[in-house]
Amino acid sequence: MHSQSIRYLILPGWQGSPDEHWQSHWQRCLPNASRVEQLDWDLPDTESWVASLDACVRSENTPVILIAHSLGCVTVARWAARAGSDLLARVRGALLVAPADVERLACPPALQGFAPIPQQTLPFPCHLVGSDNDSAASAARALELARHWGAEASILTGAGHINVKSGHHRWEQGFVYLYRLQQRIEQLARRRA
Template identity: 40%
Template structure:
């Protein structure tokens, strides 16, 4: 199955686990945006749409603004054949530090996804408070993984090639959309929280 990698603002630089995954996962494709530093929601969504149509059933892996891009893709194009998604450290574009740069991605989509998904959040992410990530996981009907204190889950987090993330990616097929009763629970932990 193809893995489509969707970096966030400024792209994922050297040392980021997303670049390692592009090297390590045989059937992985970088969804290349025209301008990583001046994100345009319409253009980014259209580029991602073309990538999904070229790789129906693909798993999407988004980091930061790339995770928010996946949410917009799901809301704007529910007919797309997306196999599942791993949303890592989504950026809160409604309260972001660089709000003027990412303002076009607000408001955050508020519809459940039509595909299985896992949202990975950190307890000390400067771009998304954990409680806010928990709310988004419930809204999007994503399983929530508490990564503990891992910052923005990027190169500075010291994750290297992030093997734990690869294991989560492999579990997406097994994630089911929560039943209405399960939706009342604040989160669904798939892995033990890190320290």
């Protein structure tokens, strides 16, 4: 996929992605990458977060690949459940990393407004990366979300929430999943041509 013909939209989760987070590193490394900024990273509001994503997708006609982490994954699902077909057609795919299960019993109150999690298949190729020891979503729950969303899934061993706290600063290995997603997007495009 030619980097000039695609934008990468980075969607951090609750409390944002600090400078040392892999999403910030990827934003600096990937061509045509930008971040979906939120008004309040600490007190997330479903409507506001979905509207911010909508505005970013709408801002240019250039096709996008979404790179979401944690609550950003749920934001993608909520946006896709209500966006029009013209905007959905601009999204070529989504990499969904360590989705936050906002329906779990121990979910922080600040995130509970994002429940219920949409269960519709996302209308673009997706790859979900979870972990077998993520406190925000068990491996079984991550696989369940992947099934609902129609995403290919990879479950990492001992990767935690795939964030700074779990030692994922640059997360260069994660580019493998982005590359796989982009290959899948290209294969689908060739089939349609």
